[in-house]
Amino acid sequence: MPKLEKSDLHGHIRAALDAEASTDVRTLVSDLHPADAANLLESIPPDQRHLVWDEVGLDVMGQILTEVSDGVRKDLVQAMDPQRLVSAVRELDIDDIADLIPDLPEEVIADVQLTVDQSARQNLDAVLSYPEDTAGGLMNVDTVTVREQLSLAVVLRYLRLRGELPEYTDKLFVVDRDNKLRGILFASTLLTSDAARRVRENMDDDPITFDPMDASEDVAAAFERYNLISAPVIDDTNTLLGRITIDDIVDVIRQEGEHTVMARAGVPEDEDLFAPATRTTKGRALWLGVNLVTAILASWVIAQFEESIEKLVALAVMMPIVASMGGNAGTQTLTVVIRGIGVGTITGSNAFRVLKKEFLVGGLNGIIWAIAVAAVATFWYHDYGLGLIVAIAMIINVIAAAVAGVLIPVFLDRAGIDPALASGVALTTITDVVGFLAVLGLAALFLL
């Protein structure tokens, strides 16, 4: 019964690709679940990727396209015949088509819109009218609706006539003749209640609902908080527009986590592992350029003290330690604060408390590592004065790091800038500049 032998299957396919055994590749690929096929396509270089893609059946192509990362999707879409692409895409759910649209060529979009039926086209237009990262962008239109005056027995009969239910149908939506939402009826209620009773008596008439413009991370938080599997999206006239399901929420949560990690390192989220080196270099260049500017700024500070370094070259040896410890301690604070802002435990009203606490932690850390680094300096150079200067510089820099680690993300967040993206560069600029300045400046003032 275990269906988790993905890695074995991937291994066999990779081996068959390397051996250029195309018949084996075809047989093996046809066994892959779409999600596993997507994973495989991301883990092989473009030439092999296109070989595998040619073996994928038209019936699962659309689904695989929705599952692969943005970078790989672009690569596959570019290489595809437009007519095949239209056929692969138009069988998908409306919300999935909407997700793919930004990556499709214009002619394909027009063809897809022409070939889906009238109601699907209206639904597609509706979903496309909302930004991708909102409830409207997440929603699907496959709602099952019932009327409140019916008996549960009639609803059950209706469902039997209807046949299969859409995935994640844990509740039906109760609407009036104008499609206004009146409440929700849980599938489990249908299964456990007296069939003679009416929908009205068994429905929840105050369910959790979303507005199409709600931010997707707020929707995800509500799904977690209220243990939802699906939830209705309604407009401000209470009209049912669609529903959001837990699978899309899981994607949102997964992406939130990846976004933080990728953004902090300055890597584009849609980076294709096997894109040409030139494209990858280009995607990462801006970030490195920004970092170069900050590194030059820090070096400019050093350049102001060339005379001091000439007199006491030990300063050049000790200053990177002070800068580096500030950077590391500050990154710890930064990480905690960015997380707190993200999950909502740090807000404007308690940020000052966090600052006070991190200031204390910085002071304690500063003293501990000041002693350590003073010991190293004195041991290496037998110079108590140098040890003292470096120790004081360490305390100053670690405290500055703690303060910057709180203030930078709080201010960026307030300014509407994603703290995960910009905080790290700003922090290390401060800890480098303060670290170098403290060591060299104090030495120039008191030692030389």
Added chain:
Amino acid sequence: MPKLEKSDLHGHIRAALDAEASTDVRTLVSDLHPADAANLLESIPPDQRHLVWDEVGLDVMGQILTEVSDGVRKDLVQAMDPQRLVSAVRELDIDDIADLIPDLPEEVIADVQLTVDQSARQNLDAVLSYPEDTAGGLMNVDTVTVREQLSLAVVLRYLRLRGELPEYTDKLFVVDRDNKLRGILFASTLLTSDAARRVRENMDDDPITFDPMDASEDVAAAFERYNLISAPVIDDTNTLLGRITIDDIVDVIRQEGEHTVMARAGVPEDEDLFAPATRTTKGRALWLGVNLVTAILASWVIAQFEESIEKLVALAVMMPIVASMGGNAGTQTLTVVIRGIGVGTITGSNAFRVLKKEFLVGGLNGIIWAIAVAAVATFWYHDYGLGLIVAIAMIINVIAAAVAGVLIPVFLDRAGIDPALASGVALTTITDVVGFLAVLGLAALFLL
């Protein structure tokens, strides 16, 4: 209908706490959803936290304890009367009790085990016998089971008699008299199929199942891949042990994301935002100590070239730029590779391809930034020789960074060490040492 006014309510409660208006606090706290109460408790300092905790009803205390972060849970549990704690905990689901057990005092654990009923106690022992990060640790024992020879009509009658279903019951488990799993019956099938048919004809007899020792991240990946809401856990004799539900999977995915971010910065995952500064300092100290050792190592490299720096102090100005650019470029590679290992797109068989590609990216980046930094050096010091040395050092260091960025996480992963935890320190040690060594060594050889 919107129930998302959490932040307003939190604001009011914080204001009431600051005003020491305990009646208001009581009224407001009673309106909080347990998840929101948990969030509030994490966002206020310990003294206020205990005031709020005293106002929380015994009926929701257990649930709130399962929702708060580890650090805050420890703080709350320590302050609680053991008898109250037992009452709060024993009403929870078995899997939730199992999750709390590690944080409870021994006497409380013994009392909880005594006061739950016989079958619950056996179930609790079963769940406790598996590590927390396995399918067994995630599972709950609230399965609804049916026999395969029954008709759907009989199953529906049984469910009506039974009343309410456990949350996330999208399927019933079909077992024989020895509790061996024979298949699963979807709730939607019950709703849409002819009631005269038998369970056997309508069940899926080859469902996705988990072994209690499956790693929780593999379980999460399977839930995502196969769009599961719940799934059975069976032992190697096919006996049904329990089921895993999507809410626990969402937690696993959320925690995976947080783990990567926190581990890379060296922050303990259970850190309490408002713990005493001494405890926080202690929790973060080991990481800073490790970083100090690596910083001293890099400085020791500088110390070997004190004479060169004395002759040409510009080297002390330029060397941090080369080290810093290596660190940043290497971190980009590292982030992509750690993600690839995590999601399974990088494996032993394609790691070499990734290495080749990142080597190329490193080479390209190296050349670009070598030109930039050579321009800076030449502009500042009007010394083409220095510019050339720094440029070559930059190319060497950025390529070394790219290679280290691939090899470090791959080797750590193969050695069974979490790449997120240790890769960053190892990388910056290499980029600092290589950066300093390249600038100073090349200058000593060719310039001075």
